[in-house]
Amino acid sequence: MKSDALLLVVTLLMQWVIGLGAVGAIGYRLERKTLLPLSLLLGMFLHSLSLFGAQLAGIPLSLQTMLVSGTVTMLLPLVRFSTVRATLAGLFDVPRIRPTLYDVVIAGFVGYVGYMVVWASWYWPVTPFDAMAGIDLVARYAAKDGMIANQVFTDPSVRGMLSNQPFYAPFAMLMQVMMKLIGYPYTQIWVSIVAISFWWFVWSALRRVVHPLLAGVLLVLFVLTPEMLGYSYILQTDFANAAFFSIGCFILLRAIDEVSLPGMAVAALAFAGACWSRTETPLLVVLVVGMCLPRILREFGAVKGLAGSLGIVAASSTAFALWNIVFFNWYLPQRPSTAEQLRGFDLGRFAEVVGSSWTSVISSTELWGWAVWLFLGVLIVDAIINRRIAQPMLIGMIIATFLGLFLVGTIFSAAIVEQTLRRGMFKVIPLMIVAIAGSGLVSSASSTLYSWEAGRRS
Amino acid sequence: MTAEPRPVFSVRGLILTAAVIAVLTLLVGPYLGEANPYASSFHARIELYREKLDSLNRIRGWRDRIYMRHMANLEIPEYLVSKLRPTDTLLLPPIEYGNQFMATKAFWTDPRIFTWMVGFQPIVAWRDTSRRNSANAYVVLEANTIWITRPGGSTNIDSLLAVYEKLGGGK
Numbered sequence: 001m002k003s004d005a006l007l008l009v010v011t012l013l014m015q016w017v018i019g020l021g022a023v024g025a026i027g028y029r030l031e032r033k034t035l036l037p038l039s040l041l042l043g044m045f046l047h048s049l050s051l052f053g054a055q056l057a058g059i060p061l062s063l064q065t066m067l068v069s070g071t072v073t074m075l076l077p078l079v080r081f082s083t084v085r086a087t088l089a090g091l092f093d094v095p096r097i098r099p100t101l102y103d104v105v106i107a108g109f110v111g112y113v114g115y116m117v118v119w120a121s122w123y124w125p126v127t128p129f130d131a132m133a134g135i136d137l138v139a140r141y142a143a144k145d146g147m148i149a150n151q152v153f154t155d156p157s158v159r160g161m162l163s164n165q166p167f168y169a170p171f172a173m174l175m176q177v178m179m180k181l182i183g184y185p186y187t188q189i190w191v192s193i194v195a196i197s198f199w200w201f202v203w204s205a206l207r208r209v210v211h212p213l214l215a216g217v218l219l220v221l222f223v224l225t226p227e228m229l230g231y232s233y234i235l236q237t238d239f240a241n242a243a244f245f246s247i248g249c250f251i252l253l254r255a256i257d258e259v260s261l262p263g264m265a266v267a268a269l270a271f272a273g274a275c276w277s278r279t280e281t282p283l284l285v286v287l288v289v290g291m292c293l294p295r296i297l298r299e300f301g302a303v304k305g306l307a308g309s310l311g312i313v314a315a316s317s318t319a320f321a322l323w324n325i326v327f328f329n330w331y332l333p334q335r336p337s338t339a340e341q342l343r344g345f346d347l348g349r350f351a352e353v354v355g356s357s358w359t360s361v362i363s364s365t366e367l368w369g370w371a372v373w374l375f376l377g378v379l380i381v382d383a384i385i386n387r388r389i390a391q392p393m394l395i396g397m398i399i400a401t402f403l404g405l406f407l408v409g410t411i412f413s414a415a416i417v418e419q420t421l422r423r424g425m426f427k428v429i430p431l432m433i434v435a436i437a438g439s440g441l442v443s444s445a446s447s448t449l450y451s452w453e454a455g456r457r458s
Numbered sequence: 459m460t461a462e463p464r465p466v467f468s469v470r471g472l473i474l475t476a477a478v479i480a481v482l483t484l485l486v487g488p489y490l491g492e493a494n495p496y497a498s499s500f501h502a503r504i505e506l507y508r509e510k511l512d513s514l515n516r517i518r519g520w521r522d523r524i525y526m527r528h529m530a531n532l533e534i535p536e537y538l539v540s541k542l543r544p545t546d547t548l549l550l551p552p553i554e555y556g557n558q559f560m561a562t563k564a565f566w567t568d569p570r571i572f573t574w575m576v577g578f579q580p581i582v583a584w585r586d587t588s589r590r591n592s593a594n595a596y597v598v599l600e601a602n603t604i605w606i607t608r609p610g611g612s613t614n615i616d617s618l619l620a621v622y623e624k625l626g627g628g629k
Contacts (some may be wrong), residue, residue, distance in 0.1 A: 031542065073563075100464055116504045116507055157581045158569045161586060164607065186520050212464070220481075224500055226495050229499055365495045366495050
């Protein structure tokens with residue numbers, strides 16, 4: 001194995017352990033199929049944060065800095081060793097897998113797509129304009145100069161022409177820095193690792209609510225979502241942002257159901273990752289948590305519920321502030337003109353954004369396959385036949401996320417419906433897919449399928 | 459819902475497997491026509507690469523891979539840099555000027571993309587009105603031809619800048 005490939009494997013394993021340690025230290029017990037993908041994603045986030053912390057402390061970016069910051073982050077959770085050990089007990093137990101033939105077919109198909117996605121992210125150089133003009137350009141010179149505030153922000157040839165691209169995606173930029181420090185100057189291979197981990201996580205969320213065959217088919221629909229499939233190997237920040245945000249939503253839902261404060265802490269970590277990966281996400285987090293607040297207060301009680309909710313908002317705000325306030329004001333020689341892009345709220349423009357989002361983005365089967373229409377279909381059928389909406393909290397999260405996206409489109413002049421809101425939809429599609437699985441209609445089909453397969457009368 | 463145990467192998471399991479294979483085939487195959495958005499996307503984003511995997515894997519150099527993705531947007535900056543003199547400060551034309559001669563968008567006219575392709579160079583973006591006057595070398599494009607012109611050369615700089623201005627506007 002070449003040394004750069006070995007370093008990549010070591011880095012990924014380190015990030016995996018970082019994530020496992022973080023969840024372990026928080027003390028939130030999860031089944032392995034959820035814990036493993038979640039840990040890898042959280043580990044990537046925390047590692048990028050620790051590398052950034054090293055930079056803030058004045059340590060130049062280098063391979064050594066990356067490995068040492070990762071090692072320190074990996075060791076930190078050991079402060080709560082007994083909690084880590086208790087939470088992760090059973091992690092290395094021999095798995096009891098009893099796959100049926102159709103499980104193998106679905107796993108084979110998704111595995112094939114996964115292989116091609118990894119290959120494409122390894123083979124092709126960065127392609128999207130936004131990434132070349134922002135994330136990757138900054139990352140290249142950050143790795144070269146040893147600092148994020150590099151010549152991209154000072155050289156007269158580009159200094160005045162930066163627009164907002166180099167400023168809004170620290171997670172993706174730092175992951176690119178890591179790839180370059182490892183020895184991959186042009187690749188974007190981490191993007192596919194994020195995609196596969198996220199697919200794995202969505203599959204585990206589907207498996208919690210529905211028959212494996214239906215979970216598999218819905219997973220395939222999710223993986224093949226036309227607009228998202230390309231971004232599973234092309235460098236942009238939106239796929240990673242969607243992964244963190246959706247995971248935050250799913251874990252938050254679960255934490256509320258289980259009345260688990262550690263669960264809320266893990267959700268806070270995922271939401272912080274989302275805010276670390278895209279600037280406008282705190283607004284969405286506040287709306288989602290606000291929507292859940294009455295139920296959180298009811299389940300947890302006023303003090304714990306409020307503490308948990310504020311904790312999520314605080315974690316998200318901290319991730320946002322570290323980059324957008326601390327770094328911009330005290331480290332970067334140049335600031336984006338975000339304030340100039342802000343406009344006052346205007347109801348007419350809001351209605352216009354909602355209308356054009358629906359016609360040119362949300363309703364498009366070319367972009368989202370059948371996901372949106374299936375979601376609306378099962379929602380309506382559920383409402384008519386069962387006279388109730390299954391998973392009202394999840395539906396509420398979808399509505400809150402849409403509301404946030406529409407608000408972003410209304411108050412930010414730089415947010416363009418066909419681009420910014422289109423990629424913002426990445427956050428909604430996984431929620432919709434799981435909402436389809438949890439609907440009364442699909443749940444009934446799932447029960448029928450279990451009975452039929454086992455030869456019982458339903 | 460808690461997972462119920464399923465028989466690992468059964469006739470009903472076989473029927474379900476056949477159903478899954480049928481669904482996957484319909485989903486990524488051409489059978490449903492334009493009503494199926496998954497097939498064309500799957501073909502463009504996955505199958506296309508699978509079909510060319512062997513030949514693509516033979517192309518190992520990064521410069522070649524970047525060229526396959528960016529074509530003229532790589533070649534033009536490379537060519538221009540090779541022709542720059544030490545005293546030159548090159549004015550990049552507005553994208554509209556470049557678009558006239560290219561099948562794809564002339565992203566190379568953006569200083570960030572130019573820098574991504576060939577590193578930092580003495581360049582000035584057309585939009586950079588405060589530094590525009592410091593340029594002393596200019597890009598001229600014609601069908602299948604590109605060159606750098608300088609004051610005193612064969613090309614009238616004022617006429618060229620008027621074309622830039624007309625296509626790209628003042629900013």
